[in-house]
Amino acid sequence: MPLEELHSLVETLKERIELHGAALRASEALTRYALIDPLLRELGWDTTDPVLVIPEYKSGNGRADYALLGSDGSPAMMVEAKSLDSSLRDTALTQGIQYCLEKGTKHFALTDGNSWEIYETHRPVPIDEKRVVEFDLSRQPAAEVCLQALALWRPSMELGRAAAGQVTLIQPEARPSDTPESDPIAPEPASPVQDDRAWQSLSELRPKQRTPSPVEIQFPDGSLRPIKYWNRVVVEVARWLVNSKYLRIDHCPIPQTNSRARYLVHKEHKHPTGKDFYNREQVETIWVEKDYIIPELVENARSIINHVGQDTAQFKVRFG
Numbered sequence: 001m002p003l004e005e006l007h008s009l010v011e012t013l014k015e016r017i018e019l020h021g022a023a024l025r026a027s028e029a030l031t032r033y034a035l036i037d038p039l040l041r042e043l044g045w046d047t048t049d050p051v052l053v054i055p056e057y058k059s060g061n062g063r064a065d066y067a068l069l070g071s072d073g074s075p076a077m078m079v080e081a082k083s084l085d086s087s088l089r090d091t092a093l094t095q096g097i098q099y100c101l102e103k104g105t106k107h108f109a110l111t112d113g114n115s116w117e118i119y120e121t122h123r124p125v126p127i128d129e130k131r132v133v134e135f136d137l138s139r140q141p142a143a144e145v146c147l148q149a150l151a152l153w154r155p156s157m158e159l160g161r162a163a164a165g166q167v168t169l170i171q172p173e174a175r176p177s178d179t180p181e182s183d184p185i186a187p188e189p190a191s192p193v194q195d196d197r198a199w200q201s202l203s204e205l206r207p208k209q210r211t212p213s214p215v216e217i218q219f220p221d222g223s224l225r226p227i228k229y230w231n232r233v234v235v236e237v238a239r240w241l242v243n244s245k246y247l248r249i250d251h252c253p254i255p256q257t258n259s260r261a262r263y264l265v266h267k268e269h270k271h272p273t274g275k276d277f278y279n280r281e282q283v284e285t286i287w288v289e290k291d292y293i294i295p296e297l298v299e300n301a302r303s304i305i306n307h308v309g310q311d312t313a314q315f316k317v318r319f320g
Contacts, residue, residue, distance in 0.1 A: 003146065009042050010142040010149070012210050017084065017114055017138055018229045020291060022278050024084035024113065031083045032065070035113030040066070040079075044154030052154070059099035067105075068157060075100075076157045077107040077118075086112045097121050097130070107162045109152070114138050118151050118162050133164050200319070202233075202302055203312040207294050214317035220310070227317075231290040234301045235281050237315060238265060242284045246308045249285055254307050257299060264289055264300045 013035055017024065024031050037047045045068050047053045057067035057078065070076035080096045082088065088110045100108045100121040108119045118133040135148035150156070150165035199218060207230070217225050217233060219240045227236060241247035253266040262271050269277040269287040278291035292300060302312045 006146050010145050028083040031113040032081050043152045070158045075105040079109045082112045199316040201313045202315045215320040216318040218316040220314035230294045230297050234297050237301045238288045239283045257303050
């Protein structure tokens, strides 16, 4: 498990939560498939290998969603999964710890794919004090999440340990204020002229599903908008086109390329099937559908730009 790959996966999961939140909130199965299984696999738990992981593990009068097996074949940890944004501290917590006590399992984890809580079940203290690690993908920096997630790393779990990492995985870049001043003369202000080598036009951009998000988008008039997630590309493109009077209500609906079942932009948040936009955002008088994977989001932005007769080469993104 190279730490760089774990960090990259955490960034991907953060973006997946942002892009597909509505669908994940509606389905525990999808939450497990899209968020929980990938993290477990990256940490050494091949969810397709019954030597390592048994789903729906029978324990007492119930079943644990996952039993993570130690080298002796008995559960090193039981994991209870819920759909995204479900409450974690309810009866599932007390029941899960009870299952672990009945089986002699030392650790229990409860997760909605975004928030994770790990408990040391046999610690003779109230339940809240049994919690030894917790982390939240959406609210914490990726490097910090990686450190906490190491509590789930298989080699540690097989030794009976569930502890967060103690070293910094990603060193932050030094800021000017962190370095000693060698010249008392203040530097000249940076030129507002952008370095074209740092920018990539949407006409040429072909990201893959795990490509890190850009940090800024530039429009044909030279204006800039900071962005954090890939779905902001299509939203901010639509916003600029609306505000610049290029994208109007009479352009709606704009269908997804090669699909008659979904719209990219519409004056109401409904697809031609009558279904609501899965992950929508209102931009002035129109609605934008954001529930697409990364390559599709960029293609969708190009489709909207082309639909209103503008040049995709004039829209650029910058990566950090």
